[in-house]
Amino acid sequence: MSHVRLVNVTKKFGDVTAVNALNLEIGKGECFSMLGPSGCGKTTTLRMVAGFEDLSEGEIYVGERLISSPKRNYYLPPEDRNFGMVFQAFAVWPHLSVYENVAWPLRIRKLPAAEIEKRAKDALRSTNLLKVADDSPANLSGGGKQRVALARALAINPDVMLLDEPLSSLDPHLREEMRFEIKDLQRKYGFCIIYVTHDQAEAMALSDRILVMKLGVVQQIDTPFDVYNKPANKFVFSFIGLSNFLNVAWQDGRTFAHGGAAALPASLTPPEDMRGRDALALASRPSEIAFVSEDDEGGLRGVVSRKAFLGEIIDYQVKIGEQEVRVQKGRRDPGPELGEACRLRFLRPFWYAGKE
Ligand SMILES: Nc1ncnc2c1ncn2[C@@H]1O[C@H](COP(=O)(O)OP(=O)(O)OP(=O)(O)O)[C@@H](O)[C@H]1O
Ligand SMILES: [Mg+2]
Structure with a gap:
C-alpha cells in the first residue's frame, strides 16, 4: 500500500509552473529519489510534502489521511506531520550542544523527559555521535554536522524522511560513506525516504525508484535499472549516465x-x-x-x-x-x-x- 500519495499536485509561482500535475505514490519503507536539472521543481515538491509550501492544486495524503488540499482549504501543519527533514545547509544550532540539537524537537513536542533522553541517545548512537554529545556542533566537520541534522530528524521517529541534497556539501569519500549510513538507518527505523539529489550515482545507489523531472513535468518513474536501460525519452537518456x-x-x-x-x-x-x-x-x-x-x-x-x-x-x-x-x-x-x-x-x- 502506498504511504505518501500526491494527486495531481501543481504549484505555480506567478507565471512559473514549478510543479505540473504530479501524481505519485510512495510505498512504506521505500526509498524514492527525485532527479532533474536545476529549477525542475524538486525542492518545491519536497516543501509541499513537508507542509512548508501551499499547493496551487491537488492533494497530498499520508496513508488514508489527507494532509494538504487547497480545494478543501486544509493543511496539516508541518510539526504535526511527523516527517524528518535534512537539507543541504548544515542547519544545526551552534549555541546548543550536539545532544541538545537532537533533543530539541522532542522538547517542542513536550515528550516526557525519560523518553526524550532515550530517543536522543538512540539517534546519537545510530549516527556515531554519542561520544561528542556534549560538544558544540560548530567544532564538527561537515560530515559531523550533517550527522547531527540526521540524528535530529531520526529522533522524532519519522514516518517519512525528506532529504534535500543532504550530502552535496560533503567531499566525495564522505558522501559515499554517508549514503550507506542513510540506507542502514532506513533499514533500522523503517521510514520511507524522499530524496532529492543532483548526483545520479547517489540516486542509483540509494533508491528503489527514481523520478526524473523536467520543468515541473514528470518524464519517468522507474527503478534505477529501468531508468538507465529503458529511458522513456531522449531527455531521460541524456540526463541519466x-x-x-x-x-x-x-x-x-x-x-x-x-x-x-x-x-x-x-x-x-x-x-x-x-x-x-x-x-x-x-x-x-x-x-x-x-x-x-x-x-x-x-x-x-x-x-x-x-x-x-x-x-x-x-x-x-x-x-x-x-x-x-x-x-x-x-x-x-x-x-x-x-x-x-x-x-x-x-x-x-x-x-x-x-x-x-
Ligand atoms: N518562492 C518562490 N518564488 C518564486 N519562484 C519560485 C520559488 N521557489 C521556487 N521557484 C521557482 O520554481 C521553479 C522550481 O524551483 P525548485 O527550487 O523547486 O527547483 P529544484 O529542482 O529544487 O532546483 P535545484 O536543483 O537548483 O535545487 C524554479 O523555476 C524556481 O525559480
Ligand atoms: Mg532544490
Missing part, C-alpha cells in the same frame, strides 16, 4: 551520418517508425560501443581524435565525418591509438526523432 548523439538522416533506404560520412552499416538501421526522417539521433552510451576489426562490415568507420587515460578507463573521442562519438573502454581492453582509423560497433543503439 553518459550519452552520445550522432545526427543521422534516412535517405533512399539507408542511414547517413550528417557531416559527410559514408552510409552507416546495415546493422545501424533505425526502427520502422523512425525511417523516412531526415533528422534522427542515434543515441548510445560510451561504454556500449566496441572497437571492432577493420574487416568487420558492421562497424562504422572513424578516426580517434582524442585518447585520455582516466585510471580504470580509457576515454576516446572518435571522429565520424564531422561529428564526434565518445567511447569508454576498460584500461585492459586493447584500443586504437590517437590518430588511428578504427571501426565502431554500437552494441545498444537507441533512436530518437529530431536533431540533437
Whole structure:
C-alpha cells in the first residue's frame, strides 16, 4: 500500500509552473529519489510534502489521511506531520550542544523527559555521535554536522524522511560513506525516504525508484535499472549516465551520418517508425560501443581524435565525418591509438526523432 500519495499536485509561482500535475505514490519503507536539472521543481515538491509550501492544486495524503488540499482549504501543519527533514545547509544550532540539537524537537513536542533522553541517545548512537554529545556542533566537520541534522530528524521517529541534497556539501569519500549510513538507518527505523539529489550515482545507489523531472513535468518513474536501460525519452537518456548523439538522416533506404560520412552499416538501421526522417539521433552510451576489426562490415568507420587515460578507463573521442562519438573502454581492453582509423560497433543503439 502506498504511504505518501500526491494527486495531481501543481504549484505555480506567478507565471512559473514549478510543479505540473504530479501524481505519485510512495510505498512504506521505500526509498524514492527525485532527479532533474536545476529549477525542475524538486525542492518545491519536497516543501509541499513537508507542509512548508501551499499547493496551487491537488492533494497530498499520508496513508488514508489527507494532509494538504487547497480545494478543501486544509493543511496539516508541518510539526504535526511527523516527517524528518535534512537539507543541504548544515542547519544545526551552534549555541546548543550536539545532544541538545537532537533533543530539541522532542522538547517542542513536550515528550516526557525519560523518553526524550532515550530517543536522543538512540539517534546519537545510530549516527556515531554519542561520544561528542556534549560538544558544540560548530567544532564538527561537515560530515559531523550533517550527522547531527540526521540524528535530529531520526529522533522524532519519522514516518517519512525528506532529504534535500543532504550530502552535496560533503567531499566525495564522505558522501559515499554517508549514503550507506542513510540506507542502514532506513533499514533500522523503517521510514520511507524522499530524496532529492543532483548526483545520479547517489540516486542509483540509494533508491528503489527514481523520478526524473523536467520543468515541473514528470518524464519517468522507474527503478534505477529501468531508468538507465529503458529511458522513456531522449531527455531521460541524456540526463541519466553518459550519452552520445550522432545526427543521422534516412535517405533512399539507408542511414547517413550528417557531416559527410559514408552510409552507416546495415546493422545501424533505425526502427520502422523512425525511417523516412531526415533528422534522427542515434543515441548510445560510451561504454556500449566496441572497437571492432577493420574487416568487420558492421562497424562504422572513424578516426580517434582524442585518447585520455582516466585510471580504470580509457576515454576516446572518435571522429565520424564531422561529428564526434565518445567511447569508454576498460584500461585492459586493447584500443586504437590517437590518430588511428578504427571501426565502431554500437552494441545498444537507441533512436530518437529530431536533431540533437
Ligand atoms: N518562492 C518562490 N518564488 C518564486 N519562484 C519560485 C520559488 N521557489 C521556487 N521557484 C521557482 O520554481 C521553479 C522550481 O524551483 P525548485 O527550487 O523547486 O527547483 P529544484 O529542482 O529544487 O532546483 P535545484 O536543483 O537548483 O535545487 C524554479 O523555476 C524556481 O525559480
Ligand atoms: Mg532544490
